[in-house]
Amino acid sequence: MGARESISEFIEQAKTDQQLASQVRALKFDPSAKTTVMPYSRRDYYKIWVTVGTSRLHYATHTVEIPERALIFSNPRVPYSFESDGRNSGYMCIFMEEFVKGMRTESLQDSPLFKIGAKPVFFLDDHRYAVVSDLYEKILAELETTYVYRYEVIRNYINLIIHEGLKMEPALSAVKHHSASSRIASLFLELLERQFPIDSPRHALTMKKASDFATSLSVHVNHLNHAVREITGKSTTTHIADRVVAEARALLLHSDLSISEIAYCLGFEYPNYFNNFFKKNTGTTPMTLRK
Known part of the structure; x- marks a missing residue:
């Protein structure tokens, strides 16, 4: 009886892990490594990313100039285009709302970082960059483990990155398009x-x-x-x-x-x-x- 219960629990845990794995992905990108950036066309994936290098983020009515390191929050309902010289590096994490839902009382659509009309670009000084990049490194490391509660740990790290964004003032260097x-x-x-x-x-x-x-x-x-x-x-x-x-x-x-x-x-x-x-x-x- 005990053996059957153990097998059943193992199967259920495997199903849960497979489901959670489909809800979150992360990577570190570097032009020298020629990393293929994960697709972001799905309607249900939010995205938090760090870009290091000069770039521009184009929205419908304005462009945000990014001359330095920046932390960016993207809502799947707000399209944009990203322009750089191809030498940018950084980190990226995409996830479904249900992945972080258990730790939040509000919908991501209502968050100051993700809601429509927000200005979700934050420039990172040396200290903030060190904090955020360390959290991304921990997410990447955790994804490689077999720890049974690794997705709970990853969920915590994502929420810490969100809180880092909430602590900062958004970049306001937006250029209107005539x-x-x-x-x-x-x-x-x-x-x-x-x-x-x-x-x-x-x-x-x-x-x-x-x-x-x-x-x-x-x-x-x-x-x-x-x-x-x-x-x-x-x-x-x-x-x-x-x-x-x-x-x-x-x-x-x-x-x-x-x-x-x-x-x-x-x-x-x-x-x-x-x-x-x-x-x-x-x-x-x-x-x-x-x-």
Whole structure:
């Protein structure tokens, strides 16, 4: 009986470890090592990173000049582009909100470091850099161990990095763009794509209207619509509809989700709303396509 219980506990622990391993990743990057930076296109991964070297961080309406070491917090709902000369080094950690949820009373979306409209760039003096880089080294070392509670330890280190950010004043050296249409359109398309692919009902779309994207980009919806139409020749609503239709086709043809589940995943309150939308945009019904 005792042996069976031990085996069962081992299996359960292995499942838990596998789940936690999918929720957090970290690396140290260095141009001399030609490290491949982990992808950051998933809609549910937050990112905390340190960059050492001259660079720029471009948001929809402004650019932050980074002339030195900086600690940066990234929300998956706020797109950006990063520009450097390729000689930057530093650390990176990406994680899902559920990984740190047990230690926090607020949602990361409401955190001063991650909420939409925040200025999550912090310059690091020698002391702060030593503290933060030491925490990253400990995360990397812990990921290599087989200690049964290593993910709890890593969770603690991530929260300590978050607290280091909360102690600091954000960098305010932001440069406004006088003509940001191209940048806004590009970031809108990136943010739209970041919601896909849909792989389960728990990943339902959260941004379905132009106003949702405008909020994430911290611009007025009319400004967003004007920029997208000026650069692409199509309206924001058309881009959203086209991408939803493309995802609907993929799910209908290549997934086992029911049509009702697909409708829910794509942000439709009722299946008949989805049916009408799909027929209007494709000329056929979801059921007909699936058959």
